[in-house]
Amino acid sequence: MAGLVLVVEDEPAIADLIRLYLRKDGFGVHVEHDGAAGLDAVRRLAPVAVVLDVGLPGLDGVEVCRRLRAADDWTPVLFVTARDDEVDRILGLEMGADDYVTKPFSPRELVARVRTVLRRSGTGAPREEVLRVGEVEVQVDRRRVRAGTTEVALTATEFALLAHLMRAPGRVYSRDQLLSAVWGYTASSGARTVDVHVAQLRAKLGDASPIRTVRGVGYAADAQ
Known part of the structure; x- marks a missing residue:
């Protein structure tokens, strides 16, 4: 089952x-x-x-x-x-x-x-994978996120979105690319879903958030 x-x-x-x-x-x-x-x-x-x-x-x-x-x-x-x-x-x-x-x-x-x-x-990511961009650290195997010295609780979707961006620092992803990679589908109506989850991540990570908006294109994770 x-x-x-x-x-x-x-x-x-x-x-x-x-x-x-x-x-x-x-x-x-x-x-x-x-x-x-x-x-x-x-x-x-x-x-x-x-x-x-x-x-x-x-x-x-x-x-x-x-x-x-x-x-x-x-x-x-x-x-x-x-x-x-x-x-x-x-x-x-x-x-x-x-x-x-x-x-x-x-x-x-x-x-x-x-x-x-x-x-x-799930926990299907490689063991001991740790991602760092700026002040944010993601321990993929333990599914833990730290912003500076503060541990941050994320939903599964927020975690997957942040990890995807942080695996390629500086790379700019369109909303459709993020929908396909994180949600598993693409649809023009889904762009709002990406924007809302990015807003939630920024609110939870505070000033340490590495997520940058690239106007007219999408989002990237960059060190501040």
Whole structure:
């Protein structure tokens, strides 16, 4: 079995569809239909990933994710959202989501996104790989990041994005190149996702952030 995925979705038909496709792909699946129960299930079951509907009754998906991250729980989270224009708000505001899909979505695409998020959160990188640019150090094998003397907690996606940039200091990557390398897909609508994650990284790394914007092109990691 590929691990247990928690699905928190209040529409039974959608929850059943997600469960069917995840099980076909070898995952165990546990379903909850409201935010409070979903939050409890993350703590109780320790899933490998959470597929989390944003528009849940009561405790919505954004608040569930906020509480997880506040408790230093960095289980990969994939949001399911009804509107694409919610993405900046959802992925911004230090919520810590790793990816999202917009309804209506392809179940196969959702499963592929879950797989990609899990690859990013895994430990398949070479042992003892340490990346340094300026004051930022990334210990890839231990999945630890330091900005100066401060250890910084990152989501799986933030970690993968920072490591990708820091493996080639000075190289400028376009948003499409970053989408392909880190998220595993390319789409013009995904450019905002890159920008939001870069903004989150800069906020977390503070003045030590090595990420430079190359206007009209993309981003690079440079020593300050």
